[in-house]
Amino acid sequence: MPTAPEALVVEAAGARAWLRPDAFDTECFGIPMAKVEAAAGARSGAVGLFAACARVAGEQGWVHLAARVPSEQTDLVRALEEAGFYWVDATVIFGRRLVDTTGPGEVPIGLALAEDLPVLQALGRGAFRQSRYFVDPYLDPAGKDRLTDQWVANALNGRADRVFVAEPKKPVGFAACRLDRRGRLATIDLIAVSSDSRGRGIGRSLVEAVCRHYEPIAERLEVGTQLANTQAVRLYEAAGCRLLRSYVTLHWVAPELRAGR
Numbered sequence: 001m002p003t004a005p006e007a008l009v010v011e012a013a014g015a016r017a018w019l020r021p022d023a024f025d026t027e028c029f030g031i032p033m034a035k036v037e038a039a040a041g042a043r044s045g046a047v048g049l050f051a052a053c054a055r056v057a058g059e060q061g062w063v064h065l066a067a068r069v070p071s072e073q074t075d076l077v078r079a080l081e082e083a084g085f086y087w088v089d090a091t092v093i094f095g096r097r098l099v100d101t102t103g104p105g106e107v108p109i110g111l112a113l114a115e116d117l118p119v120l121q122a123l124g125r126g127a128f129r130q131s132r133y134f135v136d137p138y139l140d141p142a143g144k145d146r147l148t149d150q151w152v153a154n155a156l157n158g159r160a161d162r163v164f165v166a167e168p169k170k171p172v173g174f175a176a177c178r179l180d181r182r183g184r185l186a187t188i189d190l191i192a193v194s195s196d197s198r199g200r201g202i203g204r205s206l207v208e209a210v211c212r213h214y215e216p217i218a219e220r221l222e223v224g225t226q227l228a229n230t231q232a233v234r235l236y237e238a239a240g241c242r243l244l245r246s247y248v249t250l251h252w253v254a255p256e257l258r259a260g261r
């Protein structure tokens with residue numbers, strides 16, 4: 001296991017980055033995983049910096065790294081690729097002001113109960129197939145399911161401010177929402193509709209219920225998805241959201257993981 005429990009500073013080629021161990025990912029996948037964060041201004045020496053991050057990760061025993069950069073910083077994306085990172089995701093963040101929310105639709109929406117956990121985990125397992133974890137060929141499929149299960153469990157155990165469910169008697173969809181500390185920003189952290197109930201307005205009803213609930217409490221709603229997730233993008237557009245910003249995520253794996261050892 002890695003020897004450094006805390007973030008490590010990496011300095012190379014006149015630039016700086018941090019390697020931060022990721023306890024949640026590490027537990028779900030059972031391998032030491034960390035995140036790379038480049039300091040602002042790390043642009044010119046970026047290839048050397050990210051190569052140094054990979055080297056330090058190897059020395060510390062981290063076998064998987066994730067780096068997320070604003071998508072307009074194409075020089076950083078290129079530098080990560082040159083340092084051996086591979087592209088896994090383009091994340092798009094949508095948002096809207098919480099005003100003029102429409103009234104309740106026909107789909108009944110309620111709040112999740114603790115006993116809904118297995119149903120919501122099953123919904124989640126079938127849903128988040130475009131996330132950076134799922135598209136990464138070097139991550140164990142069983143770990144991907146553990147990650148989804150744990151994420152849904154955490155949502156019900158307090159990570160989310162509210163978990164809304166569609167058809168509360170027999171949930172067919174859910175939306176887990178967080179509220180920032182100052183209460184001004186509501187975020188949809190997870191949203192999924194069962195595959196045989198999609199395209200019938202359930203996702204739309206969930207987002208509208210979220211907006212109605214948070215309109216008196218928060219100023220804005222934000223939600224992120226993958227650029228490749230056309231259904232989710234169109235759902236958020238249909239709910240009045242507009243594109244705010246975007247990121248690119250790249251992963252790096254140690255040679256032994258790449259070789260399947």
Ligand SMILES: CC(C)(COP(=O)(O)OP(=O)(O)OC[C@H]1O[C@@H](n2cnc3c(N)ncnc32)[C@H](O)[C@@H]1OP(=O)(O)O)[C@@H](O)C(=O)NCCC(=O)NCCS
Pocket residue numbers: 127128191192193194197198199200201202203204205224225226229230231232234235236238
């Ligand atoms: C994204 C998701 C929640 C949408 O739920 P849904 O119940 O199918 O969505 P709705 O039927 O309410 O449709 C809402 C909008 O989405 C769009 N949409 C729905 N199905 C679509 C499809 N098959 N193709 C393209 N757009 C689609 C439509 O624009 C629709 O708006 P409109 O009715 O004004 O045309 C659902 O597809 C899902 O669970 N996907 C897997 C999990 C996921 O990707 N979650 C988001 C991760 S960030």
